[in-house]
Structures are given as structure tokens and as C-alpha cells.
Amino acid sequence: MRKMFRNAALLSASVLLLAGCSATPAGNGDASSGSLKGSGSGDSCTIDGTVPVGAALSLTGAAASYGVSQQNGLKLALKDLNAKKGVKYDLKIEDDGTDPKQAIGVFEKFVSDNVSAIIGPTLSNTAFQAQPVAQDGNVPVVAISNTAAGITAQGDHIFRVSLTEGQVIPQTIKAAVKKDDLKKVVVMYSNDDAFTESGYKVMADSLKKEGVDVLDTLKFSVKDTDFRSLLTAAKEKNPDAIVVSALIEAAIPLVTQARELGITAPIIGGNGFNNPQLMKDAGPAAEDVIVGAAWNSASDSPENTKFMKEYQDEYGSGPDQFAAQAYTGLLAVDYAVRANCSGEHADIQKGLTQVKGLTTPLGSLTINKDRDAEHNAVVQIVKDGKFAVLN
Numbered sequence: 001m002r003k004m005f006r007n008a009a010l011l012s013a014s015v016l017l018l019a020g021c022s023a024t025p026a027g028n029g030d031a032s033s034g035s036l037k038g039s040g041s042g043d044s045c046t047i048d049g050t051v052p053v054g055a056a057l058s059l060t061g062a063a064a065s066y067g068v069s070q071q072n073g074l075k076l077a078l079k080d081l082n083a084k085k086g087v088k089y090d091l092k093i094e095d096d097g098t099d100p101k102q103a104i105g106v107f108e109k110f111v112s113d114n115v116s117a118i119i120g121p122t123l124s125n126t127a128f129q130a131q132p133v134a135q136d137g138n139v140p141v142v143a144i145s146n147t148a149a150g151i152t153a154q155g156d157h158i159f160r161v162s163l164t165e166g167q168v169i170p171q172t173i174k175a176a177v178k179k180d181d182l183k184k185v186v187v188m189y190s191n192d193d194a195f196t197e198s199g200y201k202v203m204a205d206s207l208k209k210e211g212v213d214v215l216d217t218l219k220f221s222v223k224d225t226d227f228r229s230l231l232t233a234a235k236e237k238n239p240d241a242i243v244v245s246a247l248i249e250a251a252i253p254l255v256t257q258a259r260e261l262g263i264t265a266p267i268i269g270g271n272g273f274n275n276p277q278l279m280k281d282a283g284p285a286a287e288d289v290i291v292g293a294a295w296n297s298a299s300d301s302p303e304n305t306k307f308m309k310e311y312q313d314e315y316g317s318g319p320d321q322f323a324a325q326a327y328t329g330l331l332a333v334d335y336a337v338r339a340n341c342s343g344e345h346a347d348i349q350k351g352l353t354q355v356k357g358l359t360t361p362l363g364s365l366t367i368n369k370d371r372d373a374e375h376n377a378v379v380q381i382v383k384d385g386k387f388a389v390l391n
Helices: 002-020 064-082 100-113 124-136 165-180 194-209 228-236 248-260 277-286 302-315 321-339 345-352
Strands: 050-057 088-095 117-119 141-143 158-160 184-190 213-220 241-245 267-269 290-293 358-360 363-367 378-383 386-389
Touching: 050 064, 050 100, 050 321, 064 088, 064 248, 064 302, 064 321, 088 100, 088 321, 100 124, 117 321, 124 141, 124 158, 124 194, 141 321, 165 194, 165 241, 165 267, 165 290, 165 378, 184 194, 184 228, 194 213, 194 241, 213 228, 228 248, 241 248, 248 267, 248 277, 277 378, 302 321, 302 358, 321 345, 321 358, 321 363
Parallel strands: 050 088, 050 117, 117 141, 141 158, 184 213, 184 241, 241 267, 267 290
Antiparallel strands: 290 378, 358 363, 378 386
């Protein structure tokens, strides 16, 4: 059934790809050829062929704000890695359109092109449907922003550098409870998206563990932009805070409308709130919003300082978490390639299991036995229009 679905989806997806994909020119690498077997290891690894890597990103559609940041992060990492000696990469970027059907087509194309590894797609909901294509084709996948539970459980070729909601949200809830002495809250989430639904479940469990009473749980669609009726119902409950799992497209109007309705209670957001667009579009309404994050923009580590400066110089603005995770994703691929000095599928798959203590803008990254990322998380609060670490 899965293959039948993918084949049917590919026909419609190919039309979209021809009309709206964004890609770099194809490279000369071939993941099955001897040209991608090199000599040496680590920094001394030398491979004659160019290693082809595919990236499926939401450059259009509801998650485009995330995908564009990811594209910037990947291109910056590509520039840095290709400046090193020994291994060169050809990065092919395709638009998944924030559409699972289109993403399936992109993954099919990458497998057919025999790329060495695939990065993406942007959303968890899309990943669940597209990743089996790569798993069936034995092509390693590195998820860079997929935080829902079960992503890596789809197969031994699926890895991620993004922390799960289960790793970040409990710390966020604990910090918010401590800061504002929360006793009772209203929870809101979009129930038609895998990422936001997964975030909601972790929020509910975390609130229960912290002894916080959930007065009401309000559901909405990922496409909704008018939350006034739900927010009015939430306000009537007189909660100590409103806890929300939503994508940025919903987060911005939700936060704005909450303040317009006179709701002064703290708003606690999930990973979908991690976007400078929140402060840009919501303005003063975003002040004091609390958000868990996988990346600390204020980190003064050499890797993050270098990344921040290069990004600012290249794009004229500061990066967000999604750019940092994308940058890290390509670093992880490079680590895996150099570990066995090979751009072939099996060697990269093995190399990704060996990622341990990799220095990145996210911090020291290790991929555990479940193929999930491990590194320090951070809890942020919006102050003066910027994310600041919540102490």
C-alpha cells in the first residue's frame, strides 16, 4: 500500500516540482561508484569524487519561513565545508512545498539520482510520509527540524540532529512554572499536524508532572488565523498562563490577538515559536513569550560565534534555530563521510552512528543509539524584541 501511495503521489508531485522547485545544479558524484571511496579518515580523508547530498525543504507553503532559513544555513555550511581539503559536496535543494505528496516526489527523485544522503524535510508531518522512500532505498536521512516522536523509529537509515519535543518542552514547562508560580493553565494546539500534536502531548504530560491543573484544552486547525473566540473562552477561565503548540503562522496572530483581547497571562510556546518572525510581526505582543529551544543564540562558543558572524555577513540578518540546525545537519553528514572516508550509503549510515561530541553551533552533538540527537537545550523569553535566555 505504501508503494502504491507513493507512485500515485509522484505523478502529481512531479508537476509541482517542475513548476516550483529550487535546486542547485546536479553534481558528478555517484553514491554507488568507487569514486566516492577515499583514503585516510577525519581531516585527512581524501575523496576524488564530489559527494552529492539532497535537501528537501519547505521553500513555499505554510512552513516556508522555516525552510528559507534552513536553505540559508545549508548553503553556509556547504561554503565552509567545500573550503576544506579532501572532500567536496554538491548540494541539491528541492522544494517540498510543505506538502507530503510533493515531498514524496522529491525523495523519489533523490533516491533515483543516487544521492549519498538526504537532509530534511522541514516538517515532521511531511517526514513521516517521505522518509520511508529513503529507508526503502537504503539512503541515509538526516532530519534537521523534525521533533515529533517516532521520526527515527521509521528505520535504521533515519537520523536527526534536532532535539525532540520530549527533550525540550519538559524543561520549558518546568522553567515557566518556576518563574511564574503556575497553578492552572489553558492549553491550545492545532490537532491536524504531527509536529504540533506531538508537542501538545508532551506539554500535557509535563504539566501533569509539574502538578499544574489544565483548565481547558482548545483545538484549532493548522490553517486557522483567527483565534479570538478560542482566546475569549480561554480568558474566561482566568488561567495563570496559556500553553500553545502551533506553527509560526498560527503563533503570530494568536499571540497578537491574545494581547488585543486584554489577556496578560504569560504565553508559553512550543518549538514552532522559534522564529524571529514572531517578534517582527507580533511586535510588543511577543514580549515575555516563553519558548523552549534547541539553540542558544547568545552562546559564545567558537563554533556559534563563527556561525553567527558568517550568517550575518552573508545574509544581512541574524540566523534562527532552523538555520543553525540545518548548518549542523550538513556538518553531521560531513562527519559521517569522513569517519569512513566514503560517500557511499552504507558507510555514511555507519558514520552517522559514530557521531559523538561533534562541535556545532548547537553545542556538542552526539547521536545516540536511537539515532536521536543529544545536546543541551535552552529556555528563552522574548525581551526587547529578541530571544533571551530565561535564567
